[in-house]
Amino acid sequence: MTRNASPAAKAGTQRRGAEMAPVASGAVSPAFAAELAGVHDLAARIGRQIQLMEVCGTHTVSIFRSGLRSLLPPNVRLVSGPGCPVCVTAQRHIDAAIRLGTIPDTLIATYGDMVRVPGAMGSLQEQRGRGADVRVVTSARAALHLAGLFPDRHVVFLGVGFETTAPATAAVVLEARRLGIGNFTVLAAHKLVVPAMLALLAGGRVRLDGFLCPGHVSIITGADAYRPVVERFRMPCVVAGFEPLGILRALSALLRQVQAGAARLENEYSVAVSASGNQVARRLIEEVFETAAAPWRALGEIPESGLRFRPAFRSFDALERFGIVLGEDEDHAGCRCGEVICGTVLPTECRLFGSVCTPLRPLGPCMVSSEGTCSAWYKYGTPPAARAPALEAV
Amino acid sequence: MCLAVPGQVVERWADRAVVDFQGNRAEVSLQLTPEAMERDWVLVHAGFAITRIEERDALETWAYLRQIPAAEVDDAAGMPATDEVPHDAKR
Ligand code: SF4
Numbered sequence: 001m002t003r004n005a006s007p008a009a010k011a012g013t014q015r016r017g018a019e020m021a022p023v024a025s026g027a028v029s030p031a032f033a034a035e036l037a038g039v040h041d042l043a044a045r046i047g048r049q050i051q052l053m054e055v056c057g058t059h060t061v062s063i064f065r066s067g068l069r070s071l072l073p074p075n076v077r078l079v080s081g082p083g084c085p086v087c088v089t090a091q092r093h094i095d096a097a098i099r100l101g102t103i104p105d106t107l108i109a110t111y112g113d114m115v116r117v118p119g120a121m122g123s124l125q126e127q128r129g130r131g132a133d134v135r136v137v138t139s140a141r142a143a144l145h146l147a148g149l150f151p152d153r154h155v156v157f158l159g160v161g162f163e164t165t166a167p168a169t170a171a172v173v174l175e176a177r178r179l180g181i182g183n184f185t186v187l188a189a190h191k192l193v194v195p196a197m198l199a200l201l202a203g204g205r206v207r208l209d210g211f212l213c214p215g216h217v218s219i220i221t222g223a224d225a226y227r228p229v230v231e232r233f234r235m236p237c238v239v240a241g242f243e244p245l246g247i248l249r250a251l252s253a254l255l256r257q258v259q260a261g262a263a264r265l266e267n268e269y270s271v272a273v274s275a276s277g278n279q280v281a282r283r284l285i286e287e288v289f290e291t292a293a294a295p296w297r298a299l300g301e302i303p304e305s306g307l308r309f310r311p312a313f314r315s316f317d318a319l320e321r322f323g324i325v326l327g328e329d330e331d332h333a334g335c336r337c338g339e340v341i342c343g344t345v346l347p348t349e350c351r352l353f354g355s356v357c358t359p360l361r362p363l364g365p366c367m368v369s370s371e372g373t374c375s376a377w378y379k380y381g382t383p384p385a386a387r388a389p390a391l392e393a394v
Numbered sequence: 395m396c397l398a399v400p401g402q403v404v405e406r407w408a409d410r411a412v413v414d415f416q417g418n419r420a421e422v423s424l425q426l427t428p429e430a431m432e433r434d435w436v437l438v439h440a441g442f443a444i445t446r447i448e449e450r451d452a453l454e455t456w457a458y459l460r461q462i463p464a465a466e467v468d469d470a471a472g473m474p475a476t477d478e479v480p481h482d483a484k485r
Contacts, residue, residue, distance in 0.1 A: 058397045065462065111440070112469055139441025139472035141423060161440075164398065168442045171425050216398045219437065219445045242397065243458040271451040272437055278444060281426045370466065 035248045036071055042255040043073035051077045051207060052254055053343050055197060056214030057084035057371025058242045064380035066244035076255070079206070079343035080376075082196050082296065083214060085161045086113045086369035087341055090295035091329040093160075093189040094119035099324055100156045100187065101132035107150060108134045109143035110158035111165075113369040116362060120330050140168040144176055147184035156318045159186040163220040166190040166307055167281035170288040173316050185318035188308055191294060193217050194225050195305035201233045206343045210236035210254040212247065215269045220285075222277030223267040234263040241269040288313050295329070297365055299338060335364035340373050347374040354378060397470035398439040399459065400452035403432050413438060413471075416456055420473050441472025 028036075043050065054060055060080045063069055069078060082088050094117050101108045101124065108124060115124040115134060128134040133153070137143045143157035159169040169186060176184045197211060213226050218239045226237040236257040240250030250268040257264055267273055285307065294306020309317045319326070331337070334352050339345035347353050347366065357363040359375050366374035401413035406424060413422040413436065422436070427443040430436050435452040436443035459467050 138469050138474065141441050142474065164439050164444065167426055168440050171423065216439060243455060272445050272447050278426055280428065281444065
């Protein structure tokens with residue numbers, strides 16, 4: 001696009017250590033100011049330390065970019081959960097992609113940030129430097145299109161992302177089957193958000209008072225998907241869009257629940273999210289994939305948290321087609337991404353943060369993706385309120 | 395990577411459409427939103443419309459999106475990447 005980023009947004013990506021002006025455009029709208037006053041009022045009445053988790057990289061970035069974090073009352077802390085698909089992709093999937101790329105006449109197609117994620121044998125980008133054909137696509141359909149353009153090559157699409165992205169992968173696999181395209185497979189590494197939230201709570205490593213639930217994932221899953229979180233763990237859940245005012249409204253709703261000692265499911269993004277989600281998309285996922293245990297970066301295997309091909313679609317499974325067995329993960333020693341995405345450690349508590357590990361030379365996936373927690377902290381600075389090291393881990 | 399961007403359906407044929415993103419147009423799949431008609435607003439993620447939304451809400455979202463780097467918005471909408479062979483968006 002030819003549109004220019006606003007000066008504030010540009011400054012935000014260049015300056016380090018400086019929190020952006022509250023709500024990037026400069027002025028805070030009256031609605032925002034009123035909502036913020038309400039949040040402060042509720043927090044004061046609750047009195048104690050409150051810890052809320054957002055499980056969506058888009059929320060993480062919006063919260064930082066708008067300066068929202070620094071405007072919150074000191075006793076309300078936001079921590080980022082496993083909400084960035086790039087960050088949670090297990091190293092073994094990156095390694096498998098790199099091995100697929102070394103097979104003659106294969107072409108690896110993947111979403112942008114994935115090319116920079118370090119695996120045991122370097123990143124896909126480095127592999128490209130060694131001659132592998134690695135291409136960045138912005139849609140699954142473009143990957144399938146490449147298979148049509150290069151009939152003599154084999155196109156492997158790196159299928160990553162949460163429920164928002166999985167229906168597109170399912171759709172193109174069905175299209176490939178319908179069109180009889182034989183030179184297209186998928187390295188299926190899609191992840192499901194709710195099982196990760198449940199695993200995080202079951203693990204008991206982080207004390208939370210509520211979840212800010214992802215908006216765009218919920219468009220597909222429906223808000224009802226979070227009922228198990230609310231019911232099994234009595235955890236307040238509020239679905240929010242990604243605009244700062246929407247996030248603030250959802251935080252208000254969470255605090256009202258905390259104050260009342262309630263645990264409810266609320267939907268603050270009803271302009272886009274329904275109770276049961278996008279049925280067409282859910283049926284597509286169901287048709288092509290089944291849920292299975294999946295490895296999460298630094299979190300290990302989580303039951304029912306990933307999507308694998310149903311037997312009828314195994315011919316589209318890149319691992320099956322090329323007989324590749326997933327290996328083990330050997331994450332960079334010292335990288336604390338695993339703890340960062342569980343909300344138990346702040347990026348600044350990692351020894352490597354900002355010195356050895358930077359967005360230009362990322363050591364861990366949390367620094368690679370623009371939605372990664374480490375990268376957001378690096379770009380938008382570390383507000384004093386959030387800098388206190390004593391995170392409320394149990 | 396879960397960002398979705400509002401756009402307006404300009405022209406549709408079967409389950410595909412040209413969607414206008416505040417002046418930039420791209421081909422988008424309407425497979426997940428078969429109910430979307432020409433002139434409707436949709437939220438697009440990675441080249442697929444994932445839900446219909448009201449114009450008012452779409453424009454509010456754009457007021458926010460204008461503040462964030464264009465490249466991120468383009469990626470989310472599924473604009474062809476630089477090393478991607480362009481798909482047949484502009485028929
Ligand atoms: S700063 Fe770098 S090395 Fe440290 S946890 Fe984050 S990504 Fe890992």
